[in-house]
Amino acid sequence: MAAVIRMHPMLLQLTLTSFVFLSCLRNGNAGITSTFIRSEYPSVDIPLDNKVFAVPKGHNAPQQVHITQGDYDGKAVIISWVTPDEPGTSKVQYGTSENGYKFSAEGIVTNYTFYKYKSGYIHHCLVDGLEHDTKYYYKIGSGDSSREFWFTTPPKIDPNSRYTFGIIGDLGQTFNSLSTLEHYMQSKGQAVLFLGDLSYADRYQYNEVGLRWDTWGRFVEQSTAYQPWIWSAGNHEIEFMPYLGEVTPFKSYLQRYATPYLASKSSNPLWYAIRRASAHIIVLSSYSPFVKYTPQWRWLEEELKRVDREKTPWLIVLMHVPIYNSNDAHYMEGESMRVVFESWFVHYKVDIIFAGHVHAYERSYRISNIHYNITSGDQNPIPDKSAPVYITVGDGGNQEGLAGRFRDPQPDYSAFREAAYGHSTLEVINRTHALYHWNRNDDGKKIATDAFVLHNQYWGMNHRRRKLKKHYVRKSLEQIAIY
Numbered sequence: 001m002a003a004v005i006r007m008h009p010m011l012l013q014l015t016l017t018s019f020v021f022l023s024c025l026r027n028g029n030a031g032i033t034s035t036f037i038r039s040e041y042p043s044v045d046i047p048l049d050n051k052v053f054a055v056p057k058g059h060n061a062p063q064q065v066h067i068t069q070g071d072y073d074g075k076a077v078i079i080s081w082v083t084p085d086e087p088g089t090s091k092v093q094y095g096t097s098e099n100g101y102k103f104s105a106e107g108i109v110t111n112y113t114f115y116k117y118k119s120g121y122i123h124h125c126l127v128d129g130l131e132h133d134t135k136y137y138y139k140i141g142s143g144d145s146s147r148e149f150w151f152t153t154p155p156k157i158d159p160n161s162r163y164t165f166g167i168i169g170d171l172g173q174t175f176n177s178l179s180t181l182e183h184y185m186q187s188k189g190q191a192v193l194f195l196g197d198l199s200y201a202d203r204y205q206y207n208e209v210g211l212r213w214d215t216w217g218r219f220v221e222q223s224t225a226y227q228p229w230i231w232s233a234g235n236h237e238i239e240f241m242p243y244l245g246e247v248t249p250f251k252s253y254l255q256r257y258a259t260p261y262l263a264s265k266s267s268n269p270l271w272y273a274i275r276r277a278s279a280h281i282i283v284l285s286s287y288s289p290f291v292k293y294t295p296q297w298r299w300l301e302e303e304l305k306r307v308d309r310e311k312t313p314w315l316i317v318l319m320h321v322p323i324y325n326s327n328d329a330h331y332m333e334g335e336s337m338r339v340v341f342e343s344w345f346v347h348y349k350v351d352i353i354f355a356g357h358v359h360a361y362e363r364s365y366r367i368s369n370i371h372y373n374i375t376s377g378d379q380n381p382i383p384d385k386s387a388p389v390y391i392t393v394g395d396g397g398n399q400e401g402l403a404g405r406f407r408d409p410q411p412d413y414s415a416f417r418e419a420a421y422g423h424s425t426l427e428v429i430n431r432t433h434a435l436y437h438w439n440r441n442d443d444g445k446k447i448a449t450d451a452f453v454l455h456n457q458y459w460g461m462n463h464r465r466r467k468l469k470k471h472y473v474r475k476s477l478e479q480i481a482i483y
């Protein structure tokens with residue numbers, strides 16, 4: 001230790017750099033296992049009296065404000081909030097100038113119990129008929145307790161619409177969660193694709209379960225009130241707690257977090273699809289039936305046929321449990337969904353499948369295992385240009401901590417893996433190119449911990465690329481060269 005302290009600062013820096021470089025080791029044909037270890041906050045929830053959970057001032061003031069896309073194409077939002085003392089109004093006033101609330105929409109109010117906890121009054125209001133690419137201001141609540149926020153609608157559905165998504169999973173409510181949220185908010189993300197496991201309230205018992213849903217709603221409001229979070233459900237949303245007399249799966253989640261499932265002809269809010277800018281986003285439920293002939297299977301079969309890559313070139317799937325995961329945590333848990341859906345993902349040339357659940361980061365190469373059956377002997381995933389990239393971003397920073405043990409050796413399909421907290425961004429440039437970053441919780445900046453240029457799976461095909469070359473490709477490459 002003393003020897004290190006005596007080193008010249010330059011030499012010390014060189015030594016540390018070499019160590020980080022050498023610690024990214026390759027195994028055979030596989031990718032990189034980063035052994036980077038960053039000091040982290042303890043994996044405990046932020047105390048209840050912390051300011052991130054502060055209740056807004058005023059009698060019955062709206063709290064836990066969050067918005068999500070309200071239709072198929074991005075011309076509507078669902079605005080949700082909670083009033084703690086009495087139902088109050090479910091009206092949203094909105095308009096395109098600050099304090100100029102020309103329009104209004106009427107929502108609904110509901111509440112529920114969980115063990116002996118009684119929720120506040122939960123409001124959901126659909127605001128539709130909006131213009132694309134427009135900033136709207138909105139006001140909820142009444143009198144001195146009313147609160148004002150704003151959001152921007154996405155550009156119209158167009159294959160070359162530029163748009164930046166954030167990707168966050170397994171967030172929870174620790175100081176690590178707060179770092180992730182703050183770092184994401186420093187990015188240029190315009191909407192969040194959330195990969196399940198929201199509050200981790202189910203780690204508590206009795207009335208604290210409901211209370212920790214409330215604190216989480218207040219914690220994320222700094223982002224969720226201003227831009228849509230596209231929700232998917234994880235195992236921590238199930239809350240099957242017979243010892244409390246609570247046996248209705250997803251009760252708190254479904255009461256609090258609305259999704260526009262009817263707009264995509266889904267029969268259940270746990271699986272649905274939206275189109276936003278140049279992306280078609282499909283949300284699946286890992287914890288709902290999905291085998292052949294189930295409602296989710298039938299819906300996905302139809303929804304994939306509705307995808308029009310000429311209008312929305314980017315096809316993105318969200319689920320909670322990863323299909324390809326080489327971490328010891330939750331290893332093989334996605335295998336059953338892989339068996340059912342992987343051939344569709346390859347056939348329809350899905351660009352990326354994002355998952356959470358495993359509290360680490362991992363990215364795959366384009367691989368598939370669709371030739372395998374129990375008699376073929378082809379048990380190994382193989383490189384497949386038509387296959388999606390599988391990315392696990394379950395590293396939001398919840399109280400369960402990191403999943404630090406990867407399987408050794410790193411399998412051939414795994415391109416990059418690291419056990420650290422963070423979030424991702426996907427910047428869609430046009431129909432052919434997107435930029436992807438995984439941003440470790442270092443400083444919120446776009447450090448190239450894991451970054452690459454993503455070529456669209458549909459428009460990247462040779463004959464389509466030739467068709468586009470004259471107009472688009474050269475321009476795209478000029479833009480991308482700066483990264």
Ligand SMILES: [Fe+2]
Pocket residue numbers: 170197234235236320356357358
């Ligand atoms: Fe999970």
